[in-house]
Amino acid sequence: MRDQLWGLAPKDLDLVVPRPVLEKARSLADRIGASYVLLDESYEIARLIMPDGLQLDLAACLGATLDDDLRRRDFTLNALARRLSDGRLVDPTGGLQDLEQRILRPTSPAVFPEDPLRLLRAVRFLACHPLQPSQDLDGLLQEHHALLARVSPERIQDELAFILRAGMSSQLPRLRTTGLYAVLFPEQPDTRLLERLESDDLAWLGELAAAAKDWLDQPLSATRERRLSLALAALGGSHWLSSRAEQRYQQRVLELAPLALQLSENRAERYRWFRRAGAEAVDACVLAHQLDARAHLAELVRSALTQDQVACPRLPVDGQDLMQALQLKPGPQVGRLLEELGALAAEAGGLTREQALEEARRLSG
DSSP, X not given: OHHHHTTOOOSEEEEEEOSOHHHHHHHHHHHHTOEEEEEETTTTEEEEEOTTSOEEEEEEOSSSSHHHHHHTSSBGGGSOEEOTTTOOEEOTTOHHHHHHTTEEOBSOTTHXXXXXHHHHHHHHHHHHSSOEEOTTHHHHHHHHGGXXXXXXXXXXXXXXXXXXXXOGGXXXXXXXXXXXXXXXXXXXXXXXXXXXXXXXXXGGGGGGHHHHHHHHTSXXXXXXXXXXXXXXXXXXXXXXXXXXXXXXXXXXXXXXXXHHHHOOSOXXXXXHHHHHHGGGHHXXXXXHHHHOOOTHHHHHHHHHHHTOTTTSOOOSOOHHHHHHHHTOOSSHHHHHHHHHHHHHHHHHTOOOHHHHHHHHHHHHO
C-alpha cells in the first residue's frame, strides 16, 4: 500500500487472509501458475512468485480483526490496507496522513521491544526514503537501542545492507546519538573513510568512471555486491560480512590500498602489485583514493579494467615451453620464471619468444 500510494510500482503485494493460510496459498499458486515458497510455518506466511517476477506474500491475520493486525505493524505508513471485497482503505493508526506528510512514526512505543530489528529498520526507512522522523522516534530508538543486541546477525546484516546501499553517512548522527552505532560496532571505528567513499562519484577516473561503477556493482557473494562489501571494509565491519570470501576480500583490500599508494612509475613493480591484487585491484584503488588522492591511482584502475601489458602482460611462452627449452621438471621454479618474465614484459612493453627464452635461461642460470 505504501508504494502504491506514493505512486510507485509495487515489487510485491502483501495479503492478510484468515487461517488456514498455507493451504489457501498452495491452492492459489496452482490456480495462477505461481511458485510456492514457505516463509514461516508457525506464523503461516507463504510467498507466491509469479511468472513475471511479482511476489505475493500471504500471511495470517494477527488478531481478531484486520484493524488489530494493522495496529501490530511497525510504522503507521506500513499499517495501511485495502479490502479486496469493496476496495475500502483501512487505516487504524493515521498512516495515510503520515504517508502524505512523509513522517515515519511507530504505531506504538511497544513495536521496538516486540521486534528490536525495527530499531534498525527505522534507520533504513529514513535512509532510503525522503521521510522525517516523528517527534518521539529518536527518543524511542535511544530508549530501546540495547535491545538490538538480541537480534540475530543474519537479520541485522540484511537491514545494514539496505542502509549502506542508500548511504549510511546521512544516518550516522542518528546512529550515534541513539546508541545504535555502539551496538552495531562496539569497537567504534572511525567513519571518515566510509563517508569519503560514499561521497565519491569516481569523477577522478574520467571516462573510466562508468566502467568502474559497473565493476563495483558486480556481485561478490550471493547477497552482496562489491560496492557494499567495500563500504563494510572501509568501516571495518568484518563481523557483518556473511561469508569467508567476503572476510578475505576485506582483508585483501585493506592490505592492498596502502600498497597501491606507495607504487612508483616502475612498470615491473606495478605488475607485481597487480599479481598480488588479482580481482581486487580496482576495489583497492578506489579505497586508496579515499586515503590519499594520488594521480597514479587512475592509471592503475585503467590498467586493471583494460588488462593492459602492465596488469596482464601477454607472454609468448608458457610453462611447457620453459620446461622443454630449459629441460626443467614441473615445479615452483617454472612458476617463478613465468612471474619474472611477466615483470620483464611489463617493464619492456612486451617480449618476443626469443627474448623470453633468453631471459628465462639467464634467470635460471
